[in-house]
Amino acid sequence: MFFLFGVVSGMRDLGERSCMLPCCGMVRAVLTCSFHQFTLFFVPLFRFQKRYFLTCPRCGSIYALSKEEGRRLERDPHAQADPTALSFLRQSGRRCCPHCGCNVEANSRYCPQCGAFLGGNP
Incomplete structure (x- = not known):
């Protein structure tokens, strides 16, 4: 008997959220979730190691969010991100x-x- 299982990486765009970004003063940002997913016979079973990011659509700067803040924004599309919860990762050119x-x-x-x-x- 063979079992086909694996772990795949993925990213999911969760849409725009309200947040005052310190990079350029933009008030909207794109929320993205990256994750790893365990599969059995190519059927996704569960996700783990979720990470949340906010990307500025104007200048391309990327900020990491804590898991708690990311989950809160994922569950409530009208929630505003807390600017103090942002951790600057990188700036585009x-x-x-x-x-x-x-x-x-x-x-x-x-x-x-x-x-x-x-x-x-x-």
Whole structure:
């Protein structure tokens, strides 16, 4: 008798949630859950090692959430994430204007769309 079992990794997009992100001031973020899943005869039985992440749709920064905060946000789609529960993981190479959200070059001092000052010597 043969038993086919295995462990596979997966990610699931749980939609947007409200949260004030410190990276660029965006008020919405995409909640994602990564997990490992035990399968028997290619049928998923249970998930383990769940991890939750918030990704900024504007600048691409990624924040990790605690299991408790992630579960709370997963269960209630209208819940707002606690900014103190965010743990910064990495920032994408993109830079964006904090006023209008336009993607700008890394060495730009002014936003090409709205003209806002972005930093550096004027």
